[in-house]
Amino acid sequence: MTDNRDTSAALAFHAATKYVALRDASGEVQYAMGTPPTLERTIWQEDLSIEPRPYKVYPNLRPMGLPTELPPTGLPALAALARTGGEPARQTRIPDLSALTRLARLTNGLLHRRAQTQTGRVVEFRTAGGTGARYHLELYFVCGDLPDLSAGVYHYAAADDSLRQLRSGDQREALLKASGSAPGLAEAPVALVLTSTFWRNAWRYKARAYRHTFWDAGTSLANCLAVAAALELPTQVVLGFADGAVNALLGVDGEREAAIAVCAIGRGGGGPAGVGDLPPLEHLTEPLSSAEVTFAAIPRMHAASSLASGEAAAAWRQQPLQRVLTPPRQPPIALSPLDDEVIPRAPIEDVIMARRSTRHYDTERPITFELFSTLLDRSTRGFAADCLADAASPLHDGYLIVNAVEGLAPGLYLHRPLEGSIEPLKIGGTALRAQAAHLAFDQQYAADAHVNSYYLTDLGPVLAHYGNRGYRLAQLEAALFAGRLHLAAHALGLGAVGSTSFDDEVVDFFSPRAAGASFMFVLVFGARRRRG
Numbered sequence: 001m002t003d004n005r006d007t008s009a010a011l012a013f014h015a016a017t018k019y020v021a022l023r024d025a026s027g028e029v030q031y032a033m034g035t036p037p038t039l040e041r042t043i044w045q046e047d048l049s050i051e052p053r054p055y056k057v058y059p060n061l062r063p064m065g066l067p068t069e070l071p072p073t074g075l076p077a078l079a080a081l082a083r084t085g086g087e088p089a090r091q092t093r094i095p096d097l098s099a100l101t102r103l104a105r106l107t108n109g110l111l112h113r114r115a116q117t118q119t120g121r122v123v124e125f126r127t128a129g130g131t132g133a134r135y136h137l138e139l140y141f142v143c144g145d146l147p148d149l150s151a152g153v154y155h156y157a158a159a160d161d162s163l164r165q166l167r168s169g170d171q172r173e174a175l176l177k178a179s180g181s182a183p184g185l186a187e188a189p190v191a192l193v194l195t196s197t198f199w200r201n202a203w204r205y206k207a208r209a210y211r212h213t214f215w216d217a218g219t220s221l222a223n224c225l226a227v228a229a230a231l232e233l234p235t236q237v238v239l240g241f242a243d244g245a246v247n248a249l250l251g252v253d254g255e256r257e258a259a260i261a262v263c264a265i266g267r268g269g270g271g272p273a274g275v276g277d278l279p280p281l282e283h284l285t286e287p288l289s290s291a292e293v294t295f296a297a298i299p300r301m302h303a304a305s306s307l308a309s310g311e312a313a314a315a316w317r318q319q320p321l322q323r324v325l326t327p328p329r330q331p332p333i334a335l336s337p338l339d340d341e342v343i344p345r346a347p348i349e350d351v352i353m354a355r356r357s358t359r360h361y362d363t364e365r366p367i368t369f370e371l372f373s374t375l376l377d378r379s380t381r382g383f384a385a386d387c388l389a390d391a392a393s394p395l396h397d398g399y400l401i402v403n404a405v406e407g408l409a410p411g412l413y414l415h416r417p418l419e420g421s422i423e424p425l426k427i428g429g430t431a432l433r434a435q436a437a438h439l440a441f442d443q444q445y446a447a448d449a450h451v452n453s454y455y456l457t458d459l460g461p462v463l464a465h466y467g468n469r470g471y472r473l474a475q476l477e478a479a480l481f482a483g484r485l486h487l488a489a490h491a492l493g494l495g496a497v498g499s500t501s502f503d504d505e506v507v508d509f510f511s512p513r514a515a516g517a518s519f520m521f522v523l524v525f526g527a528r529r530r531r532g
């Protein structure tokens with residue numbers, strides 16, 4: 001259970017799951033995971049016969065079909081992405097079944113786009129990107145009575161785009177209690193809960209899958225928050241909750257599949273009704289594979305960052321960290337984002353359905369400073385969360401490798417989101433593009449992309465404040481910002497892709513400014529290469 005003074009589990013997990021590139025005796029570069037001298041191979045994927053399937057299936061529960069025709073939302077995607085979810089709203093905002101359908105589909109549904117992998121597996125792509133397309137997230141709703149859906153706990157199945165009722169009746173009180181009365185949940189008619197089934201990602205990525213849990217959850221939540229904003233539904237991300245109680249509510253075991261994040265959605269319509277004891281759920285689910293492998297660092301880290309009770313959750317979030325960015329050391333350059341009147345009008349549902357991971361960029365022409373500015377401006381306004389201070393600097397710092405932006409010298413910059421500027425750190429330098437490719441796990445797209453956006457977090461103060469559970473928060477927060485950046489890129493007609501990296505080399509590269517920080521995540525973006 002998490003103890004805010006003990007951060008050793010998070011630091012040990014982070015060190016054990018770093019990616020490093022080393023030269024062996026023959027001069028060949030080898031990739032490894034860990035911190036020397038304790039290193040292991042990066043990828044498992046050893047037994048193709050037990051490759052887990054990316055869907056949870058309840059064979060005995062009746063599926064509820066969902067509406068296919070949904071009304072357009074209307075709000076431009078870039079406006080939706082810029083909302084925090086915590087904007088004041090006096091009106092009651094109660095989602096109906098079509099709103100839940102849109103939220104579920106666009107957070108964790110199918111794109112109706114398929115591809116075959118080298119292992120012969122057919123990948124059915126999802127509306128939010130995911131590490132290695134090894135989709136491991138499941139989505140649940142806990143709701144009171146809605147205009148056209150009775151109160152209950154529901155699972156959304158991406159495979160057949162349907163809801164299944166796991167529990168009937170209003171169970172929101174159990175969630176509220178587990179969260180130690182998170183303010184957003186007290187007034188929300190609906191809570192969306194994301195779980196991860198670790199084995200579905202760990203089959204390939206071993207223990208690093210636990211980082212991916214929060215990368216992918218943050219990426220999916222970026223979709224969720226933007227869709228809710230477009231539906232005029234307030235949101236609050238809730239990361240402080242008693243893990244065991246939330247898992248029991250959903251009927252998941254907390255070891256193979258565990259609750260990762262909760263999002264309160266909407267406001268009003270009567271608070272949760274009191275409930276008695278919850279009987280355990282015993283709905284049958286189909287096995288994911290004939291055998292499963294546990295990578296011990298995952299359950300260890302998950303247990304070390306768990307909260308035991310609602311009281312512990314309330315204490316955990318009590319005083320959010322107020323982070324302040326250190327003053328610039330070089331005169332910052334003011335960003336110049338596009339005004340509301342001239343931003344593209346495409347709504348978020350169209351942007352999400354058109355989003356892809358872009359690995360081919362136009363290296364012949366730069367992107368304009370206005371597009372670059374708009375992307376940074378719209379994707380970094382923050383999000384309402386139980387454990388984050390409003391209007392504070394993000395927990396991470398946004399480091400940029402600028403390869404090709406009109407009017408900006410190629411080099412390294414630090415984004416200063418609250419000031420609307422970027423601070424030059426190092427201009428010029430040789431072989432910037434080649435270095436960018438290397439840092440991003442030797443992937444060429446990072447060299448070709450116009451900008452690489454790195455999310456680095458100083459884990460020292462974050463963990464000192466939030467304990468081991470702060471590690472979950474740090475990973476998810478960075479990924480949510482990156483997910484928004486990805487969507488904003490598409491809304492502006494650009495492309496983007498998330499990436500993994502060589503942890504310590506990234507920090508060295510951005511040092512001395514980044515000294516002491518840790519690599520969380522990177523997203524590269526730019527103008528897509530035209531076909532032909």
Ligand SMILES: Cc1cc2nc3c(=O)[nH]c(=O)nc-3n(C[C@H](O)[C@H](O)[C@H](O)COP(=O)(O)O)c2cc1C
Pocket residue numbers: 125126128129130131132133215216219355356357358441443497498499500
């Ligand atoms: C957190 C995250 C990390 C990713 N890392 C990489 C990466 O290192 N290399 C890569 O080629 N793609 C990476 N991707 C892209 C995924 O492979 C991609 O999202 C997935 O295959 C689904 O495809 P789509 O994004 O086009 O829907 C990453 C995506 C996410 C969300």
